[in-house]
Structures are given as structure tokens and as C-alpha cells.
Amino acid sequence: MKCLKNMRGSGRMVLTALGCAALVVLSANAKVDNDPYLRPEMVPAPADNAPNEARVELGKALFFDPRLSGSKWISCATCHNPALGWSDGLPKGIGEGMKELGRATPTILNTAYNKLQMWDGRFRSLEEQALGPIQANVEMHKDMKALIAELKKISGYSEMFEKAYPGEGVSEKTLAKAIASFERTVVSTESAFDRWRMGDDHAVADEVKRGFSLFEGKANCSRCHQGFNFVDDGFHNIGLKGNTDQGRFAKVPVKVLKGAFKTPTLRDIELTAPYMHNGAYKTLEEVVDHYSRGGDMKEGLDPNIEALNLSKQEKSDLVAFMKSLTGKPMDITVPHLPN
Amino acid sequence: MKIKTKIAALTGIVSALLICSAVQASEYEITQEHKTFKQNGEKVERLQVKVGDTVAFRNGDRFFHNIYSLSDTKNFDLGSYRKGTARSVTFDKVGLAEIECAIHPEMYMEVEVIR
Numbered sequence: 001m002k003c004l005k006n007m008r009g010s011g012r013m014v015l016t017a018l019g020c021a022a023l024v025v026l027s028a029n030a031k032v033d034n035d036p037y038l039r040p041e042m043v044p045a046p047a048d049n050a051p052n053e054a055r056v057e058l059g060k061a062l063f064f065d066p067r068l069s070g071s072k073w074i075s076c077a078t079c080h081n082p083a084l085g086w087s088d089g090l091p092k093g094i095g096e097g098m099k100e101l102g103r104a105t106p107t108i109l110n111t112a113y114n115k116l117q118m119w120d121g122r123f124r125s126l127e128e129q130a131l132g133p134i135q136a137n138v139e140m141h142k143d144m145k146a147l148i149a150e151l152k153k154i155s156g157y158s159e160m161f162e163k164a165y166p167g168e169g170v171s172e173k174t175l176a177k178a179i180a181s182f183e184r185t186v187v188s189t190e191s192a193f194d195r196w197r198m199g200d201d202h203a204v205a206d207e208v209k210r211g212f213s214l215f216e217g218k219a220n221c222s223r224c225h226q227g228f229n230f231v232d233d234g235f236h237n238i239g240l241k242g243n244t245d246q247g248r249f250a251k252v253p254v255k256v257l258k259g260a261f262k263t264p265t266l267r268d269i270e271l272t273a274p275y276m277h278n279g280a281y282k283t284l285e286e287v288v289d290h291y292s293r294g295g296d297m298k299e300g301l302d303p304n305i306e307a308l309n310l311s312k313q314e315k316s317d318l319v320a321f322m323k324s325l326t327g328k329p330m331d332i333t334v335p336h337l338p339n
Numbered sequence: 340m341k342i343k344t345k346i347a348a349l350t351g352i353v354s355a356l357l358i359c360s361a362v363q364a365s366e367y368e369i370t371q372e373h374k375t376f377k378q379n380g381e382k383v384e385r386l387q388v389k390v391g392d393t394v395a396f397r398n399g400d401r402f403f404h405n406i407y408s409l410s411d412t413k414n415f416d417l418g419s420y421r422k423g424t425a426r427s428v429t430f431d432k433v434g435l436a437e438i439e440c441a442i443h444p445e446m447y448m449e450v451e452v453i454r
Binding site: 115116121224232233234235236252253254255256257262272276302304 | 347416
């Protein structure tokens with residue numbers, strides 16, 4: 001089945017010469033290419049910020065550079081830590097002055113594919129999003145004008161910006177474009193679930209297969225968690241106990257959005273605990289229990305959510321399925337920051 | 340003959356009025372399929388209607404939609420409703436109404452209301 005995976009690119013031409021047997025594989029490959037549960041090989045990027053090596057390298061340096069914060073102590077990677085699933089392992093993020101933030105740190109994995117960014121969807125692109133936390137008083141608390149002036153004084157950065165964005169200079173715009181370019185390289189890798197979807201029947205255990213059937217069927221998970229990234233780019237109030245955060249409603253004042261948050265990806269889900277926008281649950285078992293009882297707060301509850309009364313076996317199968325979505329973490333080296 | 344002619348004429352007038360009234364207040368149906376607004380199976384980005392016309396939004400997806408507009412032309416919230424059901428709104432003012440699904444903001448269309 002490895003060959004099927006390899007065939008997803010240029011390898012397809014080789015097999016056409018192998019006769020009838022190859023034709024059978026080719027038709028299987030067509031199925032693979034159209035499988036909505038497999039990550040598209042092309043990562044979307046805006047026309048004015050097509051990725052290249054210089055842009056990604058610059059973005060990576062900026063992402064890991066604590067000088068982007070007012071305290072010169074917090075970098076993007078402080079909260080979006082690659083060793084912790086590009087999140088921080090905490091129920092809620094920690095910002096300026098070690099103060100706890102209002103929401104959990106979302107992973108940046110596969111954010112390139114998101115139609116809206118942040119838990120409340122307030123930014124439309126990664127470029128817009130990149131500038132938010134840097135300037136937010138409670139997060140990195142950095143004055144943008146001061147930051148650009150400081151970056152211009154670092155000769156290594158001036159060279160990197162010129163190489164990445166010739167003639168565009170060191171600016172808020174190029175800073176955002178570079179960070180977004182790096183973030184677009186943080187994408188999910190092949191998981192056991194993917195290998196199963198590509199035809200390897202032995203890639204996952206039966207409990208995973210049963211869990212996937214439940215996911216698409218009785219458990220209603222795929223009403224919101226759809227496609228390869230298991231998101232619907234939508235907003236839902238999932239009935240978390242004690243939640244007072246208005247979420248998307250603060251941005252779009254429509255009743256159904258009170259306490260609603262963006263559906264998070266399930267890719268690499270094992271690496272991004274705790275779960276939910278407020279880090280309410282430490283384990284996937286707790287998450288499945290939540291949905292099985294149909295949430296806790298019924299007021300404003302998203303109508304897609306209803307009590308499921310899952311059996312112990314069904315809960316266990318769902319957890320096994322979700323765990324099969326975790327791929328091998330991408331190799332990441334920490335950059336040497338320019339001076 | 341004269342009476343028959345009058346009756347025929349009256350019938351004609353009534354029919355014409357009915358047709359006229361139907362023209363003045365049309366009903367349209369927009370479906371939501373795969374998180375896309377469609378009219379007769381085709382994606383619709385802008386629908387032109389006249390003042391007094393009604394548009395029904397029918398959910399064809401297996402999950403809930405919540406159609407709303409915060410536009411000055413027509414400010415409404417149809418609430419959340421499931422597959423196979425529809426909710427309607429009548430446009431009573433000239434202008435442009437931006438229509439979205441609150442749950443799935445990628446769903447967007449415009450209704451242009453003319454006289």
C-alpha cells in the first residue's frame with residue numbers, strides 16, 4: 001500500500017506501463033485523490049504571498065523570536081510550542097506578566113486550511129492573525145511601530161526581509177506575511193487513519209473502524225467535524241458547564257452564536273490536550289462523555305448536539321478512532337536568531 | 340349576450356388582477372446544500388427580487404443552518420433549523436441584503452431588492 005501513497009504525485013505515470021494490474025491500482029488511486037478525508041497536497045496561500053524558502057525561513061525566525069514581545073520573553077512559539085502539538089498543554093494560555101488568558105491556546109496545525117482564524121473567527125487570514133497576539137496587551141504586548149524600528153536595526157533581519165520580500169522593506173505587512181508563510185508549513189502528516197483510507201486494511205484496528213462508523217453515524221460528530229481536517233469552519237455552543245464566554249456572539253450578534261466557538265481540528269488530537277476553548281477536559285474520554293450526555297448547559301446549546309447515550313464500548317471505539325488521527329510530528333529545528 | 344360579455348370581461352379583469360398580484364409578490368426558494376446557497380441546483384451569489392417578494396430558505400444539509408441578515412435593508416434571524424425544513428422572509432424595502440448562515444460563515448449570498 002505504500003506505493004499507493006507514493007502514487008499520489010508523479011509516480012502515477014510509471015504504473016500506467018504495468019498493464020491491467022496497474023489499471024486496478026489506478027482506479028483505487030483515483031478514489032484516494034478524491035477522498036475528502038485525505039489532506040490535499042497543495043497548501044492554500046494568497047496570491048500576494050506565495051511561499052518560498054526565504055519567506056518560510058524568515059517567518060520561522062520571527063515565530064521563535066521573543067524580541068517580538070514587549071517583555072522580550074514571549075515568542076509565538078512560547079504558546080504554540082512544537083513540542084506540545086503547537087499548543088501549550090495548558091487549559092488556558094499564559095500571556096504578558098504570566099497572567100492567564102481567557103481561552104485555550106489553539107494549535108496552529110493546519111491553520112493554513114482555515115477559512116477564519118481564532119476561536120471566535122475574528123481574523124480572515126493568517127496574515128491578519130499574525131499581528132493580533134503580538135500587539136494584544138494581554139498576550140505579547142508589543143507596540144508595532146517600536147517592533148518594526150527594532151527589527152530594522154538588526155542587520156540579519158534586514159537581509160532576510162530583503163531576500164524574502166525584495167523591495168518591500170521591513171514592515172508590519174512583510175512581518176505578517178513571513179509569519180503566515182511559516183505557519184503554512186505546519187501541516188498534519190500521514191496518520192494510521194490516512195493509511196487505512198488509502199487502502200491498507202491493517203493500518204488500524206477494528207475498534208478504529210467501528211469508531212469511524214460511529215463518528216459519521218450514531219455519534220453525529222461529522223455534523224461539525226468534516227473533511228480531512230475535521231472542521232466545518234463553523235461555530236457552535238457545545239454546552240460547556242459554567243461557560244460565560246460569549247465567543248463568536250461578540251463579533252456577530254446572532255442568538256445561536258452566544259457561547260459559540262470555532263470547531264477545532266481533530267488532527268494530532270492526542271498531542272493537543274487539554275480540550276475545548278477553555279481547556280475543560282484533560283482527556284478524550286472526558287470529551288466523548290460530554291457529547292454522550294448531550295452537553296451540560298442546555299441554554300443556547302447548538303441544535304446539532306443531542307444526548308447520544310453511548311455504550312462503554314462505543315465511547316472506547318470513538319477515542320480509538322480519534323487517536324488514529326495523530327501523525328508523526330513534523331521534524332522541526334529551532335532557528336538561530338539573527339543579530 | 341350583453342350580460343355574458345360583461346361577465347367575460349369581469350372574469351378577464353379578475354384574472355388579470357390575480358396574475359398581476361402574483362407578479363407583484365413572487366416567492367423564491369433558495370436551498371442550502373453542502374454549505375452553499377443554491378437556486379434550482381446552481382450556486383447563487385445574488386438574487387434579484389421585488390419589494391414584497393418572499394424568499395424561502397430550505398436546508399438540504401444533514402446538519403442545522405441558521406440564516407440571518409444584519410443588513411439595513413432587512414434585518415432578520417430565521418433561527419436554526421434542520422434538514423428538509425424551510426423558513427421564509429419577505430423583503431419589504433429597496434436595497435441590498437447580505438445573507439449568511441451564522442453557524443457556517445462561509446455561506447454568503449446577496450438579495451437585491453428592487454421596486
